[in-house]
Amino acid sequence: QVQLVESEGGLVQDGGSLGLTCAGSGFSLDYYAVGWFRQAPGKQRERVSCIYQDGVEDTEVSMRGRFTIFRDKAKNTVYLRMNNLKPEDTAVYYCVAIKGMYGCHAEWDEYDFWGQGTQVTVSS
Numbered sequence: 001q002v003q004l005v006e007s008e009g010g011l012v013q014d015g016g017s018l019g020l021t022c023a024g025s026g027f028s029l030d031y032y033a034v035g036w037f038r039q040a041p042g043k044q045r046e047r048v049s050c051i052y053q054d055g056v057e058d059t060e061v062s063m064r065g066r067f068t069i070f071r072d073k074a075k076n077t078v079y080l081r082m083n084n085l086k087p088e089d090t091a092v093y094y095c096v097a098i099k100g101m102y103g104c105h106a107e108w109d110e111y112d113f114w115g116q117g118t119q120v121t122v123s124s
Helices: none
Strands: 003-006 010-013 018-025 033-039 046-051 057-059 067-072 077-082 091-098 118-123
Touching: 003 091, 018 033, 018 091, 018 118, 033 067, 046 067, 046 077, 057 067
Parallel strands: 010 118
Antiparallel strands: 003 018, 018 077, 033 046, 033 091, 046 057, 067 077, 091 118
């Protein structure tokens, strides 16, 4: 089955770190820009970070310096490393992938694949 498979999120304390993975199942992520969105309760979905096919990273300004995205082509996986987490980072995180021209600037509905979502909770 062709899909994105996300790792489980988790519960971390304020200031802690957590890593998420997004693996391509049934297709190669090499040809796709792969990113992460998140949605907190009662808030709009927002873009977090994205990595182009050539490895160029595009992380939202407010998260730069804390969040890092990178690829492991051998494992067909994209990683999101989150450091210095804050309670406001609590959300469901979704992995997305797109092959089209808009790449990391695509809107949510324009992506080709979406992960199932994984909960990240940061306690104060």
